[in-house]
Amino acid sequence: MKIAYEFSMLCTYIFEALIVNLLFAVVFIKKYGNIKHYTILFSSYGTITIIHTFNSTLLNLSAFIIFTFFISLILYEGKFSKKVYYTMFLILIMTVTEVIALFILKILFKNLTLSMQEIIILAIISKTMMFLLVKSFCNNLNKNTNKIPEDKFLALLLISATIVTVLYMFISITSNIKIDTNKSIAALISAIGLMFSSMLIFYIFEQSIKEQTNLKEFALLKQKSELDMKHYKILKENYDNVKIIEHDIKKHIRLIDEFAKIGNNLEIIKYIENFNEDMQYFSLKPxxxxxxxxxxxxxxxxxxxxxxxxxxxxxxxxxxxxxxxxxxxxxxxxxxxxxxxxxxxxxxxxxxxxxxxxxxxxxxxxxxxxxxxxxxxxxxxxxxxxxxxxxxxxxxxxxxxxxxxxxxxxxxxxxxxxxxxxxxxxxxx
Incomplete structure (x- = not known):
């Protein structure tokens, strides 16, 4: 059973690595080819599997935070603040799905002891929910490179840290104690409420960034369109000037004739050169x-x-x-x-x-x-x-x-x- 348990945990963390990769691949640009990319990815989460053997909830959570953020830094191009943002999002989703899975088991198994078999079931339920939530979130994401507003980012960081702390306390307090079915159901509803609240907070935040980006793009595109129009009008006016030059061609010839009569050849040459330069600039080749x-x-x-x-x-x-x-x-x-x-x-x-x-x-x-x-x-x-x-x-x-x-x-x-x-x-x- 021990070997089956360790193998199941390894598969769980591989699946977790793929979930992390699913989100990061949508919001960031990969740095390396697939072989190097997945070698680093699975090696990192293989290390988390080893850390899991110490059976410490706090250690497991810390390892997930550190290695997830490490992967975002090493394997992807993107803004530092954005990497903190999405690492935080994954931590929140992972924690809340584990709490929900825990209380589902407490309802199903009245004498929950968190045996190896029950931990495997817990992992399957939590990672399945985590995948569905991340996949759903990815479907509504927009790749944007807009800077995350600092005030909103700090507020979101504080809210998320508070929720993760509360959820961690939930796990720590209730994982090894027996509570009746009604309290388990109430705790489950609370955890689900926290989950949807967290998702809603991140979704609203993401939409606000998207809206800011769209407004900025609209303004810049409008500005560029106006510049294109202005540039075209200037060009058109320049080329229309050739008609004025053509109209004054007789005056130019008369002036050249006057220079010729007094034998001022240098002035003739200089005048013709300047005239040719102007004509070359203004003339429109069909x-x-x-x-x-x-x-x-x-x-x-x-x-x-x-x-x-x-x-x-x-x-x-x-x-x-x-x-x-x-x-x-x-x-x-x-x-x-x-x-x-x-x-x-x-x-x-x-x-x-x-x-x-x-x-x-x-x-x-x-x-x-x-x-x-x-x-x-x-x-x-x-x-x-x-x-x-x-x-x-x-x-x-x-x-x-x-x-x-x-x-x-x-x-x-x-x-x-x-x-x-x-x-x-x-x-x-």
Whole structure:
């Protein structure tokens, strides 16, 4: 029976490790590959199994706290406060499910002695409940990188610590004493109430962070949209100035003629050079049949040229008239800005843009750019590599939001062999 008991405890802690991993994998980003990840994970909880043999409730609780937090630090990327937050959540869930399981057994077995067999049943009930609660919680979670408000975090820490202390006292006082069925039922109801209260507190807290994040994203996306519009208007005004220059071309020729009559060749050369620079800056090279697109492409081509980035494009005769000029600016400015930024960090600096029609039903925009840093794509969402995660990544979000206006879709993937990042946008006509 002893061997069966130890084996059952080992299986229990392996299951517990998988529950912890289930939650952390949703809220954090894994650092390592599966072999290294699960080796460290199961080794840590194997150590907890050994500690369990000392039969000390306080020691078991302390080991769970230490090793769970250790795993969050070693195996996952994320904010320190967020790791404390979710470690605390797991401790609370583990403790409350064990208390509930204990009082269920006290009701089922009137002469509960916590024999090996009863401890195995206790573990099965508590870990099953723990899994169901964590799984349910994960289904409603939103990956957010927003900073946890310090005042709310400290309040939650205090509440959780108080609940865990009360539950620990519950276990310590009642585990080895006999209480009648009515008191066991009352204690069970109290424990279940604590469980739902704890879940509700964490859920409300999580929702408040999610709401804050959504409001911040909305404000930043609106700000970025306004900047895109302003930028487009400035570009349009600049290129419209070429008409003024063309209108004044006779004046320029007359001035050059005056310089020629007095033999001032140096002034002629200098004047023509300045004039050519202005014309190069203002002149709009026709690329497509859409003026808004040409304005954006001309600007990005000039930037690419200044940064020694090879920029080529293949644009079919597609009609983009149904897309608002500002939206064209938002889509193409953002994907090309991302591409230019990526190319700056790469050895082989190249951007290839293709726009073509598919089966007469979809316009496809495909952009391939050099990318020597393997991007993180999690759950179909691109995770920015910039330090301040909460304030970046809005270029891609702005693209997705704009494309959805036209019932289109945005896909992206990384080609490891060619070291290129591919962005594919499909918009129905």
């Amino acid at each position: 690329i497509s049949k859409n003026k808004a697109l040409d304005i954006v492409l001309n600007e990005k081509m000039q930037i690419a040229q200044n940064k020694d980035i090879k920029f080529t494009f293949h644009i079919q005769n597609v009609n983009l008239e149904f897309i608002n000029d500002i939206d064209i600016c938002t889509i193409f400015s953002n994907i090309l800005d991302n591409a230019l930024e990526s190319c700056e960090k790469s050895e082989n600096k190249e951007i290839i843009l293709e726009i073509y029609m598919v089966n007469g039903k979809f316009i496809t925009i495909e952009l391939a750019n050099s990318c020597y840093i393997d991007p993180v794509i999690q759950d179909g969402e691109l995770i920015t590599s910039k330090f301040n995660l909460s304030d970046h990544g809005f270029g891609m979000k702005s693209i997705v939001k704009t494309v959805k206006k036209y019932k289109g879709q945005v896909f992206y993937f990384y080609n490891n062999e060619e070291l290129k990042f591919i962005t594919n946008i499909s918009i129905p006509v």
